[in-house]
């Protein structure tokens with residue numbers, strides 16, 4: 211054990227919440243559709259869950275569109291699901307997709323549809339917090355694909371030279387949409403791309419406690435004013451890139467990764483070490499399932515937003531949105 | 538937020554360079570969450586010396602140099618603003634704005650819409666445009682039309698030293714992302730600037746010269762050319778009203794419409810290529826709302842649809858001038 215003190219049952223519950231939620235998304239999507247196209251995080255849950263665990267509530271999270279755990283651990287379930295449906299109870303009343311939602315209240319930095327565009331803003335949020343002289347750490351999650359962009363290098367360089375309190379977490383699931391990482395990058399560890407003078411660490415993204423520990427250490431370093439850290443978590447997704455795409459990856463490799471399922475690994479360890487009983491896990495599962503089902507029911511009966519909702523473009527200036535000029 | 542400037546107040550003669558420097562100084566002093574950064578803005582004082590002395594005064598926590606990475610300038614400013622700071626970044630030449638374009642167009646402009654809790658992006662990107670110094674294709678373009686079509690961005694292009702200062706201060710205090718465009722050919726231009734503290738509100742069109750015969754809507758550095766053209770035309774008995782919107786987006790059209798309703802003639806003037814530009818939008822707005830007041834077709838003055846050429850003779854042929862505005866006004870009146 212490293213820096214973090216861990217309540218095992220709580221951590222397992224975070225994992226189960228994410229897994230059960232993602233399963234529900236698939237079930238509903240396949241049965242009757244969901245407006246937001248699912249990019250499932252099944253198989254990768256331990257990265258988001260583990261990284262969030264040792265953080266403070268007011269630390270700032272900057273998720274990739276696959277880091278569902280961040281949303282689930284920070285925002286109310288009802289709002290998340292309404293956000294996926296584009297109904298009026300969603301986080302921006304239907305203006306934006308849940309994938310990119312931002313909320314100062316929940317400490318989630320908004321993102322865009324541009325993969326990797328959030329890395330410099332994450333460094334910037336850390337800069338902002340440094341200027342405001344608070345204790346907040348910013349944690350950015352992104353895929354192996356994002357690490358191929360120049361944004362990755364410019365953000366890491368800036369964060370390092372300015373000693374910013376930020377942690378960069380690569381969720382290396384070995385696939386960038388439909389292309390395997392070895393065709394796109396010539397190094398084995400993406401951490402080796404980052405020779406920017408900041409500490410880097412390759413970790414097992416299927417081992418939730420390893421992620422917790424690495425993040426706790428990086429967060430301490432950031433809070434001590436010593437600057438950023440890059441973590442590369444090796445992981446794998448069980449589903450295709452998005453639910454509209456066919457599966458074309460090798461079944462044997464998928465099977466190998468499924469054998470190291472992050473939820474199952476942790477569950478069996480906790481059972482073995484008597485931290486929980488089967489009954490207790492079942493009870494947790496039942497409770498989570500009820501909450502999730504209720505959130506979906508609420509979204510399915512929620513109303514669509516009125517047209518007025520989208521006229522929300524400038525904070526300080528009233529405009530005629532059809533003419534585009536000052537009112 | 539803004540105080541109207543008392544006409545009787547004490548004024549001093551200042552250059553645009555000085556008034557901008559003072560605006561930055563005053564805002565850095567007023568609000569600890571304001572920071573200024575960019576390439577060579579700190580110890581060197583900015584390539585055009587706009588931030589001279591600020592690093593010495595406020596230290597490198599508030600005023601600092603950055604790596605040569607416009608994506609970092611644009612992106613980090615968005616993040617810092619979302620976190621609650623008020624970043625001002627300098628992007629040395631407006632030609633480099635497209636490098637940061639993703640952060641301006643897809644990030645800064647859209648986060649107020651994207652958030653549900655009134656969080657916005659109070660950042661200012663200062664950048665330099667302006668043609669006529671032989672800098673060629675990539676160091677002088679007028680970028681307003683590249684960004685005009687982006688809901689969520691504000692674009693400010695002042696003309697006089699007083700406007701530059703008052704508008705920059707408002708831009709820094711504004712809760713929306715502002716692209717603040719400075720004409721590098723005009724930094725040495727001087728004019729009266731109030732001694733006491735003042736701001737000038739964004740999104741308010743100003744009338745720079747009164748006249749009943751023709752309306753010239755000019756933006757940025759072209760306001761000076763329009764005023765010069767107006768003086769010459771006055772000698773010929775034609776009185777131009779020179780209208781300076783100051784903010785390109787969102788545009789304050791009412792004063793433009795009122796002016797056209799009075800003069801019945803509209804000429805627009807910009808440094809950028811005429812096609813698809815600021816003047817085209819002004820013309821379209823006037824045609825929408827004041828068409829029957831027009832006595833003649835709208836004339837748009839701007840650059841040809843070519844890159845900015847390098848050779849002296851070509852550059853001279855390229856840049857719109859007071860003569861071009863004068864000709865356009867006469868053409869319109871004589872139609």
Ligand SMILES: Cc1ncc(C[n+]2csc(CCOP(=O)(O)OP(=O)(O)O)c2C)c(N)n1
Nearest residue numbers: 276323324325353354355356383385386387
């Ligand atoms: C800048 C940009 N390029 C391409 C895309 C299209 N796209 C969306 S997700 C994706 C793959 C991203 O891969 P990775 O970063 O590894 O994340 P993962 O999907 O594996 O979680 C691509 C190519 C995009 N959205 N943005």
Ligand SMILES: [Mg+2]
Nearest residue numbers: 353354385386
């Ligand atoms: Mg990937």
